[in-house]
Amino acid sequence: MEKTAKPKSRLCTLCNDKRAALKRPKTLEQICRECFYTVFEDEIHRVIVDNQLFKPGERIAIGASGGKDSTVLAYVMSELNRRHNYGLDLFLLSVDEGITGYRDDSLETVKRNEIQYGLPLKVVSYSELYGWTMDEIVKLIGLKNNCTFCGVFRRQALDRGAALLKVDKLVTGHNADDIAETVLLNILRGDIARPRAILDIIKSGEDFRISTSTKMPEQGICERCGYISSQKWCKACVLLEGLNRGLPKLGIGRSRGINSEHNTNTKQANGTQSLQSRQVGSLDF
Amino acid sequence: MQLTLEFGGGLELLCDSVKSHNINVDPQDGEEQLTMKNLLSWVRANVIKERPEMFMKGDSVRPGVLVLVNDTDWELSGQLETVLEEKDSVVFISTLHGG
Numbered sequence: 216m217e218k219t220a221k222p223k224s225r226l227c228t229l230c231n232d233k234r235a236a237l238k239r240p241k242t243l244e245q246i247c248r249e250c251f252y253t254v255f256e257d258e259i260h261r262v263i264v265d266n267q268l269f270k271p272g273e274r275i276a277i278g279a280s281g282g283k284d285s286t287v288l289a290y291v292m293s294e295l296n297r298r299h300n301y302g303l304d305l306f307l308l309s310v311d312e313g314i315t316g317y318r319d320d321s322l323e324t325v326k327r328n329e330i331q332y333g334l335p336l337k338v339v340s341y342s343e344l345y346g347w348t349m350d351e352i353v354k355l356i357g358l359k360n361n362c363t364f365c366g367v368f369r370r371q372a373l374d375r376g377a378a379l380l381k382v383d384k385l386v387t388g389h390n391a392d393d394i395a396e397t398v399l400l401n402i403l404r405g406d407i408a409r410p411r412a413i414l415d416i417i418k419s420g421e422d423f424r425i426s427t428s429t430k431m432p433e434q435g436i437c438e439r440c441g442y443i444s445s446q447k448w449c450k451a452c453v454l455l456e457g458l459n460r461g462l463p464k465l466g467i468g469r470s471r472g473i474n475s476e477h478n479t480n481t482k483q484a485n486g487t488q489s490l491q492s493r494q495v496g497s498l499d500f
Numbered sequence: 501m502q503l504t505l506e507f508g509g510g511l512e513l514l515c516d517s518v519k520s521h522n523i524n525v526d527p528q529d530g531e532e533q534l535t536m537k538n539l540l541s542w543v544r545a546n547v548i549k550e551r552p553e554m555f556m557k558g559d560s561v562r563p564g565v566l567v568l569v570n571d572t573d574w575e576l577s578g579q580l581e582t583v584l585e586e587k588d589s590v591v592f593i594s595t596l597h598g599g
Contacts, residue, residue, distance in 0.1 A: 225576065237573040245576055283509075 229254070260295050271302035274382040278373055279307045279328060279336075281321030284388030286328060292386065293332040306380050310372045311340040312365055313348025339376040341368055345455055356463040363467050364454055371442055371451045501526055501534055501586050505547065509594035511565070514548050514555055521547060536569070537580040539590065555592070564596040 227235045227247035235245035239254075246254070263269060277292055279285045289307060296303045309325045312318050322338065329336040342348045345368060353361050377385045398413070425431070436442065437449035439456075448456070450466065457465030505521040512519045525542050527534045537559060544552050554562065560580055561567055567574040568591040574582055584590070 234572065235576055236571060238575050248571070 256291060256295065259291055260299060263295065263301075269301055269303055269384070272304075273302075273384060274304040274306065274380065276306045276308040276337075276377045276380050276382040276385045277334070278385060278387040279309050279325045280388075281309070281318075281324035281328075282388075284390060286324065286388075288386060288388040289328050289332055289334065293334060305334050306382060307334045307336040308373065308376045308380060308382075308385070309336065309338045310369050310376065311338050311342075312369065313341050313350055315350055337376055337380050339372050339379065341372065344368075344372055344375060345451070347455070347458055352458065352463075355458065360464075360467050364458075367450045367454055371449070374442070501584065503539070503584060503587070504589040505543065506589070506591040507593075508591065509566075510596075511555060511592050511594045514550055514552070516549055523547070534584045535580065536567070536574060536578075536582040536584065536590075539584060540580070554594075561592065562596075564594060566593040566595055567591070568593075 225235045225245055227233050227250050228244050229246050229250040233247035233249060236248045237251060238245050239251065269275065275292070277285065277289050279289055292303075292305055295301065296305060307325060307329055309322060310318075311322060325336060325338075328334070340348075349361065349365055352364050356364075373385060373387075401407075432445070434443055435445060437444040437447075437452055439448050439452040442449045442451065444450075453466035457463050457467075501524070503523050503525060505523055507515060507519055507521075515521070523546075525534065525539065525546075528538060531538070540556060540559065540561065544556055548555055555565065556562060567579075569577050569582055569584070570589055571591075
C-alpha cells in the first residue's frame with residue numbers, strides 16, 4: 216500500500232525519482248530503498264574484486280547466526296556470486312551453543328535462509344564438539360564468566376565446522392559497528408591503552424621489518440585436540456579440562472592453568488582419556 | 501486517527517510480544533496535529549507494558565532504536581516534529597543486541 220509522498224518529503228539524491236527513505240550514515244546521502252540496495256551491493260562487490268578475496272571454484276562457508284548481519288551476508292554473498300559469476304560454492308555454517316530459548320530460535324531463521332537462498336547448511340553444536348552445552352556450563356559456573364567459555368568455544372567451533380565442510384574460506388558478518396563497539400568498550404572500561412596500542416601497531420606495522428637472523432615463532436597445534444594453538448594446550452581444551460575436572464575456574468583470569476603446570480603428565484593422560492570418551496578429538500584437523 | 505504501529509528487533513517483548521498494533525489516537529486537547537513526540541508519550545502510556553526505559557530516553561526513543569514513518573527513516577521527516585496523518589504506519593526496531 217503505497218502512500219502518496221508528503222509535500223515536504225525529499226527525493227533520492229541518486230536517482231532523483233523516488234522518495235528518499237533513509238540517510239546513509241556513511242555518506243549522509245538521502246537515498247531511496249532501491250538505490251541503497253544498489254550502492255550497498257556494488258560497494259561490497261568492489262571490495263571483493265579490488266582485494267581479490269575469492270578465486271573461482273573456492274568453497275566458502277558463511278558464518279550464520281540467524282541475526283540480521285549474517286542474514287544480510289548470506290543474501291549478499293549468494294546474490295553477488297550469482298550476479299557476477301564468482302564461481303563459488305557457498306555453505307551456511309551455524310554454531311549451536313545449546314542455549315535454550317535463544318539459539319534454537321535463531322537457528323530456525325538460518326533454516327529459512329537455507330531454503331530461501333538454496334545454500335546447504337551445517338550446524339555444529341557445543342554438545343557434540345565439546346560434550347557440554349552452554350546451559351550445562353552456566354549451571355556449573357553461574358552467569359559470571361560464562362562468556363569466556365562461549366566465546367572461546369564458538370571461535371573454535373566455526374573453524375572446526377569450516378574444516379568439516381572442507382571450505383577454503385570462512386566469511387562472517389562483522390561490520391564497522393562491531394569494530395567500533397570493541398574499541399569503545401575498551402575505552403569505557405578505562406582501557407585507553409588498548410585502542411591506542413592497536414593504532415600504534417597498525418602504524419608501526421607499516422614499517423615492520425624482521426631481522427634475517429631472527430627465528431620466527433611457529434604456529435603449533437594443541438597436544439590434546441590438534442587445533443591450532445600457540446600454547447601446549449589450546450584455550451578451549453584448558454577450559455574443557457576445567458569443566459571435566461569440576462574446576463571450572465581453570466583457565467579464567469590469572470590463575471596458573473594447564474600451560475603453566477609442570478608435573479601434569481599423569482593428569483593429562485587421564486584428561487586425554489576422558490576427552491576421547493567425550494567424542495572430542497574425533498575431528499580431523 | 502488510526503495508525504499502525506510495529507515493534508521489532510526485540511522491542512515487541514516490551515508489549516506482550518505483540519509486534520503489530522492498530523491504534524486509535526487523537527491530538528491532545530488544544531492541538532491540531534499529532535506529532536511523533538505526542539505519539540511516543542502515548543505509546544509509552546498505552547502500549548509499552550514493561551521496562552519503558554528500554555524504549556524511551558527522555559522524550560525520544562532510546563539511542564539504537566530505528567524509527568520508520570511510512571517506511572522512511574524519521575530522520576528525514578523531522579524526528580519528534582514529524583506530523584502524523586490518518587493511516588500512517590510507524591515502525592520501531594531495536595538495533596541493540598548482545599554479542
